[in-house]
Amino acid sequence: MAVPRIALAGPLLALLLAVSALASPEGRLLGGEDAAANEYPWSASLRHNKAHTCMACIISPSQLLTAAHCVSDLGTTPVAASSLGVRVGSINQYAGGQIVNVQSVLIHPSYGNFLHDLAIITLTEPLVFTERIAAATLPAKVEEEGEGESGEEEVSTELPNGTPVYVAGWGEISDGSTPYKLQKANYATLSAPYCELAAGYGYASCLCLTSAERQGICRGDAGAAVIDDDKVLQGITSFQFSDCGSAYPDVASRIYYYLDWIEANAK
The missing domain is CATH 2.40.10.10 (Trypsin-like serine proteases)
Incomplete structure (x- = not known):
């Protein structure tokens, strides 16, 4: 970590x-x-052995995203899920909201040297969404067309x-x-x-x-x-x-x- x-x-x-x-x-x-209090309801405190170590982002009632290096034991092998928890629904990292245990951790298979630094956390029980607990919206997929016989240019998905x-x-x-x-x-x-x-x-x-x-x-x-x-x-x-x-x-x-x-x- x-x-x-x-x-x-x-x-x-x-x-x-x-x-x-x-x-x-x-x-x-x-x-x-x-x-x-409800400005960033997708924000969660990722806790290892009951102490805040990193952030995590809610993407569904049962899953969050975080950086792979936050949950990596060695390479793509994660730390024990039982050692992790997340606090959600509070802007106070020490109190409020609720702490939910982690069922499993999936690190991106290409993670290494801080490239592809992404992991999915799955919770032991689903969250109940409120004004202080909510999922962030994932980007919409853009149909990309490579430049070919039609002469159309590929659509850029990078933010300006x-x-x-x-x-x-x-x-x-x-x-x-x-x-x-x-x-x-x-x-x-x-x-x-x-x-x-x-x-x-x-x-x-x-x-x-x-x-x-x-x-x-x-x-x-x-x-x-x-x-x-x-x-x-x-x-x-x-x-x-x-x-x-x-x-x-x-x-x-x-x-x-x-x-x-x-x-x-x-x-």
Whole structure:
């Protein structure tokens, strides 16, 4: 359950700073703003041995998504489901709502070195949805047509560069402590070519996120939902480069890329 510390250096940092300046979102998880009680009803605290370790996102009454590294014992072998639980229906990570046990964990078969960093958690009992417990909406599938004899171009499913997105988590804040109340943050997406130039991470399976320096995800925020203005789930947070709040982009798994796998294993 380690948090990666990937050190980067080089002239590409200046490019990232310039791109970030084009869409500098306000707010942050690292020293962020309190979320309202029913503002992020899909957010859950993933608990290992009864302690918060990561975030998870509700996608149905019985299943949640989280980052694979949060539940990996070794590679694609998960930790014992009996050691896990999720708190739902509360913005207080220590109280309120309910804690539900985990029946099983499925890690994406291609997970490794923080690529394909996605896992499905199945609960021992289904959730009862309320205004404080609800599922995030998965992206709608787009019929993609490759360029062929018709001359039609392939439809892009990537979010445009600078798209506003939102994250909520219980990760570390600016003074190094862990907040009891759910924190929310505004981000902007960084398209694959820009992310490749800025951090060498322009993978189709990833969604890169920009924020102002000294802002961003931190330890305990992995597995959180990345939601757009239409409240559609666009990503699940994975890791940050270097220290929390560095000038480099934060990285999430791009949900659209994994729709087939999620739907094949959804209940």
